[in-house]
Amino acid sequence: MIRVAMTSVYVDDVPRAHAFYTDVLGFETRTRLDLGDGTWFVTVGAPQGAQPDLQLLLEPGEGPVADPYRRAVYEAGLPAIVFSVDDIRSEYDRLSALGVRFPHGPREQGPTIAAVLDDTVGNLIQLTQPKA
Template identity: 80%
Template sequence: MIKVAMTGVYVDDVARAHAFYTDVLGFETRTSMDLGDGVPFVTVGASGGAQPDLQLLLEPGQGPIAESYRRALYEAGIPCIVFSVDDLAAEHRRLSRLGVRFPHGPREQGPVLAAVFDDTCGNLVQLVQPKG
């Protein structure tokens, strides 16, 4: 069986992304190290033991390929990643109170309720809750 172990999100500032993904979104730090020459390697994951074998790599988004890709997704309004939540309305309220900007709030989108927020690091992120 093959499972997803890690996926990455290009960010324009790894330290700021790390703070946002942990302090605001509530992820926990899984790995934080310097690969040399000041290149950070930072992963986060769901807190409380949820999904212990799945990590999100906060990848430096500098460079012509990553920067163009990240900017194109953002300008097109396409989320770079999708996270699931149990209660979208509650999470939308919590994050809004923390100052998170939502280009679109909760609404029905096919089989899910969905909202999109700005992660402050160059990306749009979608939150989904299955309907029913």
């Protein structure tokens, strides 16, 4: 059996991304290593033991491949990653109260309800909840 252990999202500022993903979205820090020369290796994951074997690497998004890719995906309005939530409307309210910008709030999309937020470090993130 093959399972996802780690995936990455390109960000334009790793420390700012770490703060957003932990302080605002509520993820926990799994790994935070200073690699020197201002470079960090940072992973986050779902809190409280949920998905303990799955990590999200906050990948520096500079460079000839990552930067154009990240910008093109953002400008096309495509989410870089999708997170599932139990109650999308309460998450939308909670995050909006914290100042998170949503290009679109919760709305039905096929069998789900989805919303898209800006993670402040160059990405659009989709939140999704199955319809009841």
